[in-house]
Amino acid sequence: MKTIIQWIKDRLGYLKTLFIFSVVIIVIRELLSISKTISTAQLAEIFRTIGFGKIAAMLVIGLISVLPMVGYDIILNRILKQKQKKAFLLETSWMINTINNIAGFGGLVSIGLRSEFYGTKKDGKSVVKALSKILIFLMSGLSIYSLFAFLLVVLGHTNNYLEQYWIWLIGGGLYFPAIMLLSFIRKDEYIGDIDNKTRIQLVLTSFLEWTGVLGSFLVIGFLMDIPMNPLQIIPLFIAASVIGIVSMIPGELGSFDIMMLIGLSALGIKREIGVAWILLYRLFYYIVPFIIGVIFFLKNLSHGLNQRYSGIPRELMTELAHKVAVFLMYFSGIMIILSATIPSAFTQVKWLEKINPLSFHILTQLPAILLGFLLLITGRGIAAKVKRAYWPTLALLTITLAYTFLKDFSWGVLVFLSLLLLIMIFSKKELFREQLVYSWEMVTVDGGIFILLTVLYIVIGVYNLPTFPHHKHHFISFFLFPSEKIWFSGFVGILLVTLFSYLFIRYLEGNRYRIGIPLNSQRVQKLLDTYGGNSDSQLIFLNDKDMYIYTDNTGEDTVLLQFKTLNNKCLVMGNPSGKKEDFAAAIEQFLAETDRYGYIPVFYEVSEEFAMFLHEFGYDFIKMGEEAHGDLVNFTLSGKKMKSERAVMNRFTKAGYQFEVLTPPFSADLLAELKLVSDEWLGSRREKGFSLGFFSEQYLQKGPLALAKDAEGKLAAFANIMPTYTKNEGTIDLMRYRKNVPSGVMDYLFVSLFTYMQEEGFTYFNLGMAPLANVGTSKKSFIQERIAYLVYEFGSRFYSFQGLREYKEKYAAEWIPRYTLYSRDSFIAYVMIALLLVDNAPIEQQPKVHGIRRILRNRYQR
Incomplete structure (x- = not known):
């Protein structure tokens, strides 16, 4: 025996996993079974006849009826002497009880789940003791109602058909006094040591639970305006529930439904009305609360995984939910507009009909066009992750859901829109941006969709004009519109959406x-x-x-x-x-x-x-070129390589040219002379900025100036030495000269600067960028860089890329690559355009x- 117990303890983790997996399988199986009993067409017809207000009341009653079961979990945690957060307790309890309602097995599933969620921090024996106390009182409320129903049968408040179930009612009714007596007689730790307060609370909780079950069924019947006598319905419902629980069939499915249908027919209620009654009861007491329970389950599961894996799973799921929401909103908007523009296409073209999740037809032209374009506009706000878009989007989805529900009920549409609404709520944390900056990329995507859909709509309108010779043209039949009036209402919708788009974008932008x-x-x-x-x-x-x-x-x-x-x-x-x-x-x-x-x-x-x-x-990157660095440590004019530079220096020295470096502040006369040289060098060209310096007296006052003067002391060329705030790097920015000076003056200035900076202790001279140098030369380079290579090869007629590199090659000892980095959310073409405009x-x-x-x-x- 000890060996078996030890074997179980060693494999307890696997057994728990097996239990959870089994519950999931059972729940899925029973959901599939329930779904077979639910006819969407029948539900649609029921919802149309009942009305939105009563359906909403049924939903509220169904949710309220589940709440009393939270009492079990409050009592359990009090017995275990552990405090849970209220939100966690409510969500976990709701999840456990709604899953148990579907899975059934007499409450055994709920006991297993409670052990898994509440018993992890306690030893196994204390958990089993607490759960055993909960288990024996789970059916006490049903037993009390069985005694009450038995009295109704005995006192003659029912018909002859119901009297045959007295044995089941008395059997169920004896359970409550039996377990009460047992709890007083037994002295063990599992049942016998329950205090009176806990005993009363458990009985009251069970009674309220079954009051909710019975009450939800009766209220749904009243809201359906079914003529009935509650004193006859109660014994039937209780007897059917007792039989279903004794059979331990999950969700009492089958036995409960069959008995209720036969019993209701015997009470004079038409079969189709009875089916609708049970259908709505299943929907609002079982299915809807279960869906909410699944949401709570996923939330708790994600919380556990997040704690284990540093929050990464939640971030991934939230981001995925956001992307799915954006896709669905754009997709839904396009589908709605197309279904309003070419409605016949969704019946004639089968694949269009299959991919359209919003295949409802009662929507008139104007609302359809409005809803479609509004989904696209709000979708942009969600795609841009703007906080301000959240509530308008929820409002729009809610309006769309309500409109569909009231005007053209479709089970598939309701599920689709509800799912989209839930995904939107789940992805709220992804909406963190304070404003929308409507980028060129956004304009391209949105503009393309809007223009395409609008042009399509206008073209179809022209095609449907009475003067258009249809008989002379072979054209697609589903482009025909029922009437010009309907088309015009849709066109008015497009104009209204244009105005709304303008206002909504302004709203999202806020105060920039x-x-x-x-x-x-x-x-x-x-x-x-x-x-x-x-x-x-x-x-x-x-x-x-x-x-x-x-x-x-x-x-x-x-x-x-x-x-x-x-x-x-x-x-x-x-x-x-x-x-x-x-x-x-x-x-x-x-x-x-x-x-x-x-x-x-x-x-x-x-x-x-x-x-x-x-x-x-x-960030992705593209190589923009290479930066030339001249070696100042080993710089010398001797040697064959520097023969031409020596000749230049000798020629200018003999001509009486002088090189000098001045430090700021500079006099107004010098700055005026520099301006004359700069203007002459510029000619008809205009100054550029951003990555290049331009002539500015304030800017030039920030660093030394290197001057080249002729024999008469007249300024021939100048360069401003840029402080690099390092001990190793020297460089210049502006380098300008008069037009009538001898050729080679720039080489004279460069070589003089090299010598000067070498003496100042700099190790290298930065000659600046050679744009697109050695970019995209490999066949394996990025496509963007291959395109840049073509620009380098064939763009010399506009800008001397090759000439600039060849000139700097004379002095460069090393070429250092330079890159441009851009976000993957940007189009590379727009990135390059932006750089081109600014630079x-x-x-x-x-x-x-x-x-x-x-x-x-x-x-x-x-």
Whole structure:
């Protein structure tokens, strides 16, 4: 015996799993059996005749009737001396009791489930003791009602047919006094040690449970306006329940239904009415509460899995639910519009009829068009994960559900819309964004769908005009409309939806919040002087970009990002600047804030190390080119390779040219002379910004100037030396010269700068980017990079990509790849367009770039 007990203990986990699995199989089997007894067509007809108000009352009564069973679980946990959270207790109790209602087996299933959910923190023996007390009193309420029903039979309140069941009623009635007597006589730990308070509470709970069961059946009958005598229905119902429980058939299915139908017929109630009565009772007392119980079960299951796997399962399920909800809303909207546009197609084309979940026909043209397009519009808000879209979407789905229920009842449609509503509720946590930024990608998708559906509707309207010669054209028959009036009502619907779309998008946008703040030179300069920067850091002082500063726990600024916002894209220029140890935290904070407000960062010309870091956040990347680095440590003009550079230096030295480096502040006269050289160099071209410097006196005052002057002391060329806030890297930004100076002046300036920076202790000189250099040269490269390679090969007529690389090749000792990273939620084509617009916009147009996509309004706040 001890060996058997030990064997059971060793395999207790497997046995519990087997038990749960068995319950699931039993429940599924019984649900399938119940579904065979439910006719959707019959339910539809019943719902049409009864009315929405009475159906709602039946639903409420059914849910209320289940509540008394929570008392069992309250008493059980009190016996076990453990406190549960009220929400957990209610959800678990509801789940256990509704599953038990379906599975049956005289309450044994509920005992097993209670042991699994409440007994994990207690030893097995104490759990068995507590459960045994619950088990023996589960049927005490039915027994009391059996005694009452027996009295009704004896006192002659029933007909001759019901009198034959007196034996079952007396048998069921004897159970209550028997277990009461047993609980007083027995002195063991399982039944005999129940205190009077617990005994009364258990009996009262059971009595209220069976009052709910019987009451729900009677109330449903009253709401159906069935002429009946409750004093005759009660004995029949109780006897049928006793027989069903004794048989231990799950859900009392079969024996209860057959006995009730025969008994109701004997009482003068028509068979079809009796079937409808039982059908509604099954639906509102068993099925609907069970569905809610399944939802609670999935919630508890997900909670357990989340605790075990660090919340990942819930995140995945919530995200999946969100994607399913978006798909279903768009799909439903399109199907509704098509069913209103070409209704005959859904009867003539079988595959269309099968894939249409909303195949109802009573919807008139105007409501159908409205509902379809409104589902698409609200679907956009849900797809964009905007908080504000949640309640309007729930309201729309509820209205659609109610409209379908009242006007054209369809069981499949009700299930579909109810499921969509539940998925929406479940995916609420995915809606975290504070506003909608209506991106080019969204406009493309939504505009394509709207235009396609609207054009289709208009084309069909033209085809249905009386003047259109149908007889001369072979055309699809289901394009024919019943009347012009019906078509016109749908067209009015499209116009109304257009207005609503405008208003709803404005509502979702809210008061547009913009990421970042304008340049604060003092804060930036302090951060760069303290923690350092890179070759792009100085570009922030062009004042054509916003800045995002990360502040650590001590309140000190440690990391700087510079970017420009276009549409929904925050185009970040280069790597972050500042304290490298805080880069990860700064990027996470920046990504979280942009995501919260509906923006998508794009990181432009970043290093390979930073690209790999961002790739962990789900970013794709494309190589944008290579950056040329000249070796200053080993730089020399000697050797065969530098023969031409030596010749240039000798030629300009003999001509009396001089090189000098000046530090700020610069005089107004010098700045005026620099402006003349810059304007001459620009000619008819216009200044550009973002990733390139432009002539700005304020900007030039931020760093040293390298000047090349002729023998007369006249300025021939200049370059501004960009502070990189590092000890190793030297670089320049603007490099401009007069047109009438000898050729080679730029080489003279470059070589002079190399020598100067070598003396200053820099290890390499950053010659800047060669765009699209070595991009997409492999057949295995990304398709985006292969396209970029074609641009590199054949785009020299517009921009000398190859010439720029060949020029820098003379001085480059190493080529460092640079990348652009973009979110997978973006279309790469729109990312490149945004970069092209920002990076190539003339500087006088830079302030206007923010508002290039202001379809609705131009209102920002920070």
